[in-house]
Amino acid sequence: MSDTEDRPSMAAEADANPYRAPAADYSLPQRKAIQGGLRTALTSLLFVIVAGVVLETVDHETIVGMGPVLFITGLSVLVLALRHHDRPCAVLGGSAMALCLLIVFLINYLGWGPAQGDKPITVIVWCYTIVTLPLMLRQLFAIE
Secondary structure, X not given: OOHHHHOOOHHHHHHHOOOOOOOOOOOOOOOOOOOHHHHHHHHXXXXXXXXXXXXXXXXXXXXXXXXXXXXXXXXXXXHHHHHOOOHHHHHHHHHHHHHHHHHHHHHHHHOOOHHHHXXXXXXXXXXXXXXXXXXXXXXXXXXX
C-alpha cells in the first residue's frame, strides 16, 4: 500500500476537526411587504402627511383641521402595526401622533398665535415630512 492510501484525505480531516467553526447561514431574512389594513392605513397616513404639509404651507391655519386627522390616522397605523408586530410601522404611526402633540405643546407653551407660529411650525412639518416620507415608502414597497 502506498502512503497516500493510509492517510485520510484533507477533506475528511477538516470534517473531523472538533475545533472548527460551525456552519452558519449569514443571509438576512427577506422583508415582506405589508398587506391588508395596515397597508391601507399607512398609505392613508402618507397622503394625509403630504396633503397636510402642502395645505399648511399655503395656509397656516389649516393645522386646526389637519392636526386631528393626522393624529387619528397615526393612531390607526399604530394600533394596526402593533397587532401585526410591525415595529417600523408602529414607530411611523406614533411619530405622527407625537408631531401633533409637539405642535399643540409649542403653540400653548410659547403662546404662539397664527402670525408667530407660521414659520416655525412650517419648518417643523417640512422636516418631519422629509424624514418620514422615505421611511414610509420603504415600508410600503419593501425596499431594501
